[in-house]
Amino acid sequence: MKNFWSILFLSIVLFSCNTDNKHINPTDYIPENTSILIQVNNLESLKSNLNNNDLLEDIAKGETYNEISKKLTNLKHLKTSNALLICLNYDEEDRLQYSVITKQTPDLFAVDSLPNITVESYMFNNQSIHKTQIEDAITYNTFVDSLFIASSSKHLLEESLLNTNKDQGLKTILKTADQNKAFSVLINNTQTHNIKSLFINDSIPFNSFTNYTLLDADINQDAIILNGITKALDSTKVINLFKNTIPQGNVLANITPSNADGFMSFTFDNFSSFETQLRGLKTNDSIFTDTSLFEDVIEVGVIYEGNNKAIILHSLDAIATKDALLNEQNVDEIYRQINIYNFSQPELFSNTFSPLIHFKSANYYSSIDDFFVFTNSKETLQNIIANYQNKTTFSERQYYKDIQEHLTNESSLLVVANPSTLKNILNKNLNNPINLKVDSYKASALQFIYDSNFAHVNTVIKKSKNKARENSVTEQYTIKLETDLLSNPQLVTNHVTKQKEIVVQDIKNNLYLISNTGKVLWKKQLKGAVLGEIQQIDMYKNGRLQLAFATKNHVYILDRNGKDVAPFPLKFNDAITQPLSVFDYDKNKKYRLLVTQGKNVLLYDALGKTVKGFTFNGSENIINYPPQHFRIGTKDYITIKTDHALYILNRVGKTRVTPKGKFSYSNQPLYLYKGNFTTTTNDGRLVSFNTNGTSSVQNLNLGQDHELVTTTKTLVAQSENKLTIKSKTLELDFGNYDRPKLFYINDKIYVSVTDLQTQKIYLFDSNAKQLSNFPVYGNSAIELNNMDKDRNLEFVTKGDSNSIIIYEIN
Template sequence: MRFFYTTLFLFIVFSCSNTSTKKSKLIDFVPEKTSLIIKTSNLESLKNSLHNSDFLQKLSKTTSYENLEKKLEGLSLLKPKNDLLICFSEDNNDSLQYTIITKHHNLLFKIDSLKNYTEESLIYKNKTITKSTLNNNTFYSTLIDSTFFASSSKTIIDDVFNNKNIDSDLEKIYTTTSNDKTTSIIIKPNNPFIKSFFINDSLNINSFTNYIAVDIDINQDDILINGITKASDSTETLINIFKGTIPQENLTQNITPSNSDGFMSFTFDDYKTFKTNLSKFTQKDSITNTMSLFDNIIEVGVIYEDKNKAVILNSLDVIATKDALLSEQNNIDTYRQIDIYSFSKPDVFANSFSPLISFKNANKYCVLDHFFVFAESTEILQNIIANYQNKTTLNERSYFKDIKQQLTDASSLITVVNPSNLKDVLEKNGLNAIGKLDKYNASAIQFIYDTNFAHVNGIIKKSKIKAILNSVSEELNIKLEHEILNTPQFVTNHITKQKEIVVQDITNNLYLISNTGKILWKKQLQGPVLGTINQIDIYKNGRLQLAFATPNRVYVLDRNGNDVSPFPAKFNDNITQPLSVFDYDKNKNYRLLVTQGKYTLMYDVNAKLVKGFTFKSANNTIICQPKHFRIGSKDFISFKTQNKLYILNRTGKARVTPKTSNTYSKEPIFLYQNKFTTTTDKGDLITIDTKGNTAIQNLNLSENHSIETTSKTLVTLSENKLTIKNKSVELDYGNYSKPRIFYLNDKIYVTVTDLQTQKTYLYDSQAKLLSNFPVYGNSIIDMDNVDKDKNLEFITKGDANSILLYQIN
């Protein structure tokens, strides 16, 4: 249940007319007093994302979280296929109640073999309600048409049958949420959870806005927030003070010392319009005798440093703003050739900008270019001056530059906090006893006013130490619920052209994971995947599918993990080798070759047998995956049994017949130097040319050996001796995986992993170990450039249930 309460607090740090109509959408069933809604389109993906999020795992240790986690225990029984809403509300006794809404299907509610679970049916007034109890926690559920509705409150269940009103404002803002992100949250004021997402205690969510709807993308080291906030057209919500103004570029970070606790900045293009709006909100007259100080100001900022604060005015006309301060030029100090003056109106900012600013002790100021800085102490002014002159402000820090990429340059209101203030905001909302947040150097939320609503952007990001040249850095450690079954591999995202990760666990669930660690989907398969997964373009439109075999199925899955008709194809007899995919002429007329013992079956993409392929049976069990090779204009299909090697043409007829017979190893067949190449069971290298001439070479390999080749590079591993292009290296004695060759960026890379000591080695074509290897790894690796930078990455198994993504810098 951990994911429910964790998601609930994602937004903390950042942070109506009714019509009677027929209910058809999930949002139509939301209880009237709901103050917070969590929406997810993929519950399994959400659960795994939360489990892998470093930041959210810290939140999960709080008492408030644990209490609600226990209350929501019964929700683990749900297996939704579509959108699911989790609604929170308080009843008349101020007790927290939850409601779950999703579309019903036959496998939604699984209680088979469940311990400590009881249920009974309550039938009255032509209604049927199920009362369920799991470990002493009781909840109620019912079906309304095709919608499953469950709640911790029986009263809420009763009300859903009677309430025919739909909140049109809620429905409108609900439509702005996306199905492509990990989750979405809709929050209303006066909710029992989130009180504020600002440092300033005078700013609270109840008076800030009405509805907030955000999409949240959860990755291992960051949480990205995008959405909107909408308030009624009135003077009762703070967000509307920006109505009629145009957001300006926020520059407070350019003067904020990097050792500060953070800052807040708000902007406007016309101070008079802004002041009029603010006066209506506060319901007090503006201070006319100080108006001239702000006439040419387009940004007001507050810098936080422990309990001290500094107010920043960003002026469009420095001379005019200085003129407004002519009576305030009593020099009291000079620091680094910057004059510091006394200021006789220390409460002017609180009086003019409350509740955005509550600071009343700004009795000193200085001028730095177009910034006018007001503070209580000389020390904070000196710190600001020194950092500004030394170019050690927040804007110069790499961690701020990282989060700035997620934010817009111009915003109506923005706040940026350091780890200490981030923790304070969380504790303000009841999340006490949080672990260390020291690596979250900068977190931010901003609001960009636009007509009658505001855009919302936010980010919480774990800062990374800048990679050293030639270093190997661990970028992701992705944990699954169950142990990993096979070797993780990269596949191509045809939309972004970047790489994603596909892997299977021991319960035969197949996962697609983004290169940022987000689990995109999980699919239950009939059995373990045989070999590696192929990608094909079955519709010839640039969209790629995953094609592979399990012992009794051939699957073709689309980008979202859905079966592509007419697949999966079912087989009564076991499939004994990985699925072979051939594209003879590179025109996407794919052929899928299925191996069953000594038999081969050739299919097209309609799962129909190809009648022109005449080969039916080998002389014995086929011991390696069939492969397709092209030499000149001719195609060759090759595979072998223990004592016979087959080289066929497209139709399955013999194209090349080896002139000698041998007893073969189970090593694959390769095309090396335009010759069919493999090994005998004794470790001799066998090469066969297109005329059937056979050559045997003694490479002094043991019976326990492995080979891998490209067209020009031969790699062998015999016991602990690795040979690359006739250059050998002695490895420590161990249990080594098969070697793999990668040709990337015009370079050859060779890798092996010692499964006994969990060490992964990477060599160049000259058998030289790359710097900073070996690294920790528990399987053979897959290697590629997974994103848009120039660095190569590789994946491997880590612990039993984890995947490690490394970057070679």
């Protein structure tokens, strides 16, 4: 209804009255054609709650509220502790008018002492009526027996005195109002001015849904809870579709991604009976399709995701429903081991379930346990599959569980909205949209439960509270590229926002920079595959970061926009055999770029010039890991490792430490672990050297194909299915594991490992305890960090062969 929310909340704050009168029925004086009726029972308690509710405070800041407040300004002078009826009508010129009915008390409307006031009186039908003007606002009021009746319209007040309200439907449903609630709202949809829609789907206007709705309200600092009933006297109203059906349990939240805009679910115990109601509601020329698809279905729903939608069927007998789809078995693709089929009847659901469903583009479908999902895009279907497998659906979220406390388990119709959808629903019922701050209202719900010849109604708009121990994992974005990925995604820093972005390369050697919201910022064709990880440098010492890396025959420096920084790329005739090493000895951005070619190391500065004076003449064997730099005290150590030798040099390439003992080294990095240079041997032993070159060996019982990663105090090793974190060894399921990653973030250590065979990502803490809600789906080692500077950590991994997934740990 036009201006409904603003009128409602302003009116609540202004008045109060008592309708419990043994001699006079206040409802007799309700003006005919009242669109909205508000019964306030406890004004003072309500005022306190209203003032502390963020959502209502936002609504009060809107232009619509301010305009209406001027019209209703006289009513703020009412002083009473009794209950109150507020009636809202529209006159013949489509102007809002109000009426107030309350118990007469001394000084109820004592305005004589106000400045700029004019009071006139006249007789109407032997009744004295006062016209009170305070500045520009006019109110007409009178007393009938023990009642005070006032209105903004002379005609409306006189009609109320002449004609007793005969709307028995309105009076009957008003009797169900709970006197113990702060206030109740009665919406009369028999009038042309009403709420436009309370549904995500605009094709269900509220005036076609029901006739009368009575809602008892509880408002507190964090929630608006509305409970009541609705009744349709007209058989053509949508709510009567559920007549002669028994509400079933709504389980659509179990498959709705938590990143969806919301969903609508409706249930029935018998499709044949429900179809009869549908046929009775539609016109004779409506299209019906005979199908056995819905015979075992008890719940149908719509998931909303931007401009895309998905139709969900929940079946009691999935095998029978699959049999009904035997003619729809054309596989389009396989996603995460689930078939995506083409569907040849895209208008089936609109033809069958309108006006509840008007979706005519269901071109794809998949069967997921007891659910059958039909969508207009494969991406939407893939998102649903991914979130279902990862258990990142609405039903897994604490904020959804919180609103379920105010809902019944079974319902005829359920609508759940995320913050942006809630904002849209509220604003489409206002003349002037408001920039409502609803981000903390993670899930809101509207529920109808049909019972005999009426339906119960529950509405929940509740602020979500973050729980520190929730630790849920949310799949935020899936970024699909045109070509399969060549490298694992890596995080780099955006020097403008200080947030993290993603770099990744595809098999055509295109390098991508992708924002943390999934937007591809640029794509650059490279002359070869990137070797190892990309480094970031500030070559001009101005805070702007560049990407530095090597391919087989080039060293690149790229700026923020993916452009080459002169004189790069440097071209090399001989192959570069290890990733680019970048050293900043004194943390003064005087970078050294080390290029490895077989047995040799070339040294350049950040401007691509050869650094003279580096005397290392090459190793006896092929270098098996990129050169590394360590600082111990005031001394620098450069390490170069081959299969049979370890060179520990100073800045100019001369030997600083001569390691004692002969070892066959693995291809694992060198670490500064417990103050010593530490790596592993080919046969899986841990070997360490102090700064005097003295060695020590520890048998870790690692196989030949092992991985090692450490911090200064924490060691992580993996061999086959055994993962060791500090002194604890975990036996994982047998699989094909990518190398473990160790992250030190906010004084906490995280260890991740990915089973490429089962596509599962595991995350542990430093005590080898697996974090909640892991494993999750992924196809590569992860990069973990705070990507967007909120309170939560995010990580990025490969999804399918050409996709990247960003997860958030809440």
